[in-house]
Amino acid sequence: MxxxxxxxxxxxxxxxxxxxxxxxxxxxxxxxxxxxxxxTFILSFKGNQANNAxxxxxxxYSQILFGTxxxxxxxxxxxxxxxxxxxxxxxxxxxxIPQILLSLLLAVWFTDAKVKLPGKGFxxxxxxxxxIITAASVAALYVNLFGDSKYYFVxxxxxxxxxxxxxxxxxxxxxxxxxMVMFIQTWLWFGNTMIMLMSGIMGISPSLFEAADIDGANSxxxxxxxxxxxxxxxxxxxxxxxxxxxxxMFDLPYLYHNGANFSKQxxxxxxxxxxxxxxxxxxxxxxxxxxxxxxxxFAITAILGSITFYMNRDKDAIAxxxxxxxxxxQMKAKMKQGGxxx
Amino acid sequence: MSTxxxxxxxxxxxxxxxxxxxxxxxxxxxxxxxxxxxxIYILIVNSTHSSNDLAQNxxxxxxxxxxxxxxxxxxxxxxxxxxxxxxxxxxxxxSAFNLGKGYLNSLIIAGFSTLLTVFFSAMTAYGLTVYExxxxxxxxxxxxxxxxxxxxxxxxxxxxxxxxxxxxxxFIPLIIPAIAAPAVIFFMVSYMKSSFPLEIxxxxxxxxxxxxxxxxxIAIPMMKPAIAVQAIFAFVANWNNYYTQNMILKNAxxxxxxxMVSKVLAFDKNVDNGVNYLxxxxxxxxxxxxxxxxxxxxIAGVALGGVKE
Numbered sequence: 001m002x003x004x005x006x007x008x009x010x011x012x013x014x015x016x017x018x019x020x021x022x023x024x025x026x027x028x029x030x031x032x033x034x035x036x037x038x039x040t041f042i043l044s045f046k047g048n049q050a051n052n053a054x055x056x057x058x059x060x061y062s063q064i065l066f067g068t069x070x071x072x073x074x075x076x077x078x079x080x081x082x083x084x085x086x087x088x089x090x091x092x093x094x095x096x097i098p099q100i101l102l103s104l105l106l107a108v109w110f111t112d113a114k115v116k117l118p119g120k121g122f123x124x125x126x127x128x129x130x131x132i133i134t135a136a137s138v139a140a141l142y143v144n145l146f147g148d149s150k151y152y153f154v155x156x157x158x159x160x161x162x163x164x165x166x167x168x169x170x171x172x173x174x175x176x177x178x179x180m181v182m183f184i185q186t187w188l189w190f191g192n193t194m195i196m197l198m199s200g201i202m203g204i205s206p207s208l209f210e211a212a213d214i215d216g217a218n219s220x221x222x223x224x225x226x227x228x229x230x231x232x233x234x235x236x237x238x239x240x241x242x243x244x245x246x247x248x249m250f251d252l253p254y255l256y257h258n259g260a261n262f263s264k265q266x267x268x269x270x271x272x273x274x275x276x277x278x279x280x281x282x283x284x285x286x287x288x289x290x291x292x293x294x295x296x297x298f299a300i301t302a303i304l305g306s307i308t309f310y311m312n313r314d315k316d317a318i319a320x321x322x323x324x325x326x327x328x329x330q331m332k333a334k335m336k337q338g339g340x341x342x
Numbered sequence: 343m344s345t346x347x348x349x350x351x352x353x354x355x356x357x358x359x360x361x362x363x364x365x366x367x368x369x370x371x372x373x374x375x376x377x378x379x380x381x382i383y384i385l386i387v388n389s390t391h392s393s394n395d396l397a398q399n400x401x402x403x404x405x406x407x408x409x410x411x412x413x414x415x416x417x418x419x420x421x422x423x424x425x426x427x428x429x430x431x432x433x434x435x436x437s438a439f440n441l442g443k444g445y446l447n448s449l450i451i452a453g454f455s456t457l458l459t460v461f462f463s464a465m466t467a468y469g470l471t472v473y474e475x476x477x478x479x480x481x482x483x484x485x486x487x488x489x490x491x492x493x494x495x496x497x498x499x500x501x502x503x504x505x506x507x508x509x510x511x512x513f514i515p516l517i518i519p520a521i522a523a524p525a526v527i528f529f530m531v532s533y534m535k536s537s538f539p540l541e542i543x544x545x546x547x548x549x550x551x552x553x554x555x556x557x558x559x560i561a562i563p564m565m566k567p568a569i570a571v572q573a574i575f576a577f578v579a580n581w582n583n584y585y586t587q588n589m590i591l592k593n594a595x596x597x598x599x600x601x602m603v604s605k606v607l608a609f610d611k612n613v614d615n616g617v618n619y620l621x622x623x624x625x626x627x628x629x630x631x632x633x634x635x636x637x638x639x640x641i642a643g644v645a646l647g648g649v650k651e
Contacts (some may be wrong), residue, residue: 014473017553021469022481024462029522032500032515033488034450039499106374113384113484117363123371126378132633134582137625138608141385144618151615152385158402185530187377192644197646202346248492251584251600260608270494270585277498278589282505290498298495305490 037298044291050283062294066314081293083264085271091178091253091268092246095185101304102236103193108223110194111201128191133252135188142184142255145168155234171258174254181252181266188252191236195205200234201227250274269297382630391621396615412620415443415448431612438605439621445628448598450581451513451587455520459576460569462521467530468557472543482531489524493586493630501589511593516586526572529646571643574636581629599625 044061047054048071056070063069067078106127110120117123130138143152148169155167170176205226212222228235250270257263262271277290384403390395391406414420418436422430470482479597538561546556562569584600591597597605606621633640 014553015475017475018475018478019344020553021557022466025466025485025522025527026481028462028519029488029524032519033491033496033522036500037491037496037504040496041499043498043502103510106371109371114360115367117371118368119371121641122640124641125373125634126375128637129376129630129633130639132578132582132629134584134600134603134629135580136584136603136607137622139605140618140622140625141381143607144388144615144622145381145384151397151400153388153400153402160401189377195641195644196636206351243493244490248494250494255584256608257606259610270492273494273498273586274589277501282502287498287502294495294498297492301490301492301495305487308490313650 041296042291043287044295046288046291048286052282052285052287056288059121061296064289064292065296077289080267081269081272081289084267084293085270087178087253087266088247088249088268088270091181091185091266092154094178094182095189096239096242096246097149098182098194099190099242100184100235102190104199106190106194107197107201109225111198112219113206125192128195130188131192133188133203136255138184138188139252139255142180143171143258146180147256148172164252172263173255177256177263177266181256184252184256185249189242191336193242196238197231197234204230237308240304243304247297247301269293273297273300365465368529381474382626385619385626386623389616389617389623391616393614393616400615408616409456409620412614412616415617416542427612431614431617434609434612435614435617438609439602440594440597441624443595444488444597444599444602446598447513447591447596448581450575451516451598454513454517455580456573456576457522458517458520459526460573463526463530463572464562464565464569465521465557466527467534468561470527470531471534471538472540474559485524489528489616497589504590511591511596512546513596515590516580516583520576520580521614526576529572530565530568533565538564571639571646575643578629 045055045057046052047056048060059069059071062079063071063074064081065078067075069077071077073111108229109115109123110117123293147153148167148171149158150167152167154170155164158164159167164305168176170180208226208230209222212226217225248270249268253266253268254262254271254274256266267275271291273293276286276293280287369602387402387405389412390409391402392408395406395408396402414436415428415432416430416439420432424432466485470478470485500515501510504510509515542560542564543556546560551560582600584604587598588601588604591601603622603625606618
């Protein structure tokens with residue numbers, strides 16, 4: 001019943017338009033992302049500072065990873081990188097654990113139909129708010145509120161209340177500053193994680209909870225036997241994106257300090273990379289170390305990313321594709337048989 | 343009879359328990375709300391106090407009378423009889439935190455980046471969902487695969503490349519790369535798969551509509567909800583992007599809002615706490631105001647798996 005126009009359209013190939021529509025993305029992506037990535041890879045095999053044109057092989061890698069290599073200060077280079085990696089992990093772990101626990105608790109409460117909570121929408125809006133504030137401003141805000149001397153808001157208030165006698169070094173103190181960064185990271189991200197988990201919980205069929213209710217399961221039992229197992233894919237996704245996000249932690253650790261220089265006790269891998277390629281002119285910067293550290297991070301991200309990719313793949317689509325291929329094969333086989341019989 | 347009363351008791355108990363639980367949850371939520379809002383409130387309060395007042399009593403909870411004075415210092419608009427020290431402070435702040443220029447630079451970068459991101463991501467998503475071609479699934483797999491590569495990984499090469507192209511202190515490396523936003527494409531492809539009927543494209547073809555025109559006049563209006571959500575997230579992300587902006591924009595004339603804040607934060611001498619707080623307030627105010635206007639929209643977007651950076 002197809003009209004002439006329709007059948008003509010069917011015979012036109014539209015494939016070239018597909019390529020035209022996706023071309024801008026690939027051109028720009030290759031120019032501004034792929035090539036810089038390859039260039040970073042190349043730089044990781046080249047020297048630092050004035051030697052930045054010289055090929056040094058794996059020297060940068062052996063310096064940052066094992067502290068061995070041509071440079072005299074190789075062990076210092078390794079120590080700094082190892083410390084940055086350690087800081088990154090400590091800061092990530094210290095903000096992820098409270099963040100996921102708090103978000104999970106809130107998400108369960110907010111989606112519980114039995115609990116009548118006034119102002120649910122308002123709470124959600126307020127709790128997400130820190131996430132949209134410029135991280136640089138957040139760092140500045142906390143440095144000014146939690147300044148180290150008695151002339152800053154938090155120390156002054158705590159002393160007035162008699163909770164402390166001497167000001168606490170929230171910014172310069174090695175442990176206190178780490179705890180503060182963990183707290184601020186949690187403050188920034190718990191609203192986001194909560195909303196993501198909420199949408200996950202709301203995807204669980206309510207009849208499961210109703211049935212559990214009728215069977216007499218209390219909310220703790222429901223949480224551990226229904227919510228948590230069915231939330232697993234989203235939890236894995238949250239975990240991995242948070243780990244990758246943790247590897248990128250930059251603005252806050254870089255800016256949370258007194259005075260002009262970033263504080264070494266908060267130096268993350270992202271800060272390490274940035275500091276090394278961004279000091280002074282090209283001849284003063286350590287592109288080699290920065291490049292090698294970048295590639296190490298890239299490798300870690302690639303592993304983490306492929307885990308999520310594997311867990312989030314569209315299982316239905318893959319099954320369908322397999323079926324279609326199978327059907328095609330059968331068809332072909334039949335055609336062959338048919339051809340032979342003639 | 344006894345069973346009835348027992349039943350009633352159980353019911354009462356259940357209700358009491360539920361009430362207690364609700365109240366406990368409410369208390370926790372109010373506490374968290376305070377933790378979220380109090381720092382912002384104290385920030386705004388402190389920007390209305392002078393540095394001297396804050397030095398005498400840093401623990402202030404109510405608004406003061408010096409907002410105008412702090413503004414004058416920030417704009418380097420002091421009265422003629424102001425002391426030398428005050429003038430030095432004003433000169434320092436006004437050169438590091440040039441309000442008009444900073445907002446304009448941030449607005450240009452975030453505005454154009456957002457436009458490019460949503461238009462080209464919609465275009466790529468359209469290309470991937472509407473047309474069947476050989477490399478279609480390979481292209482989509484590539485986009486998903488690179489979605490999680492952190493920007494830090496390629497930034498050393500990026501900066502060196504920009505130096506060699508002489509694009510340091512230019513907005514081009516901050517705006518043009520916005521065309522390629524894999525995460526936004528991923529979101530738009532899933533949106534199109536669920537709510538864009540392909541028959542419409544065929545109908546447009548029968549009516550003689552060209553492919554590009556079909557995309558611009560039919561697909562884009564139909565994708566408005568997805569585009570709006572992604573536009574908000576892209577704008578916020580670009581407005582807040584301190585990392586890339588700080589490594590490309592070295593010249594003070596091109597400084598954006600986050601860069602200006604970091605400069606104020608790095609002052610060692612002539613620090614005026616009141617003006618410090620005012621700078622931070624001004625840097626977050628536009629985005630907080632816009633957030634509260636669009637909040638319902640944004641929350642819905644996050645729930646849809648909105649992209650975060």
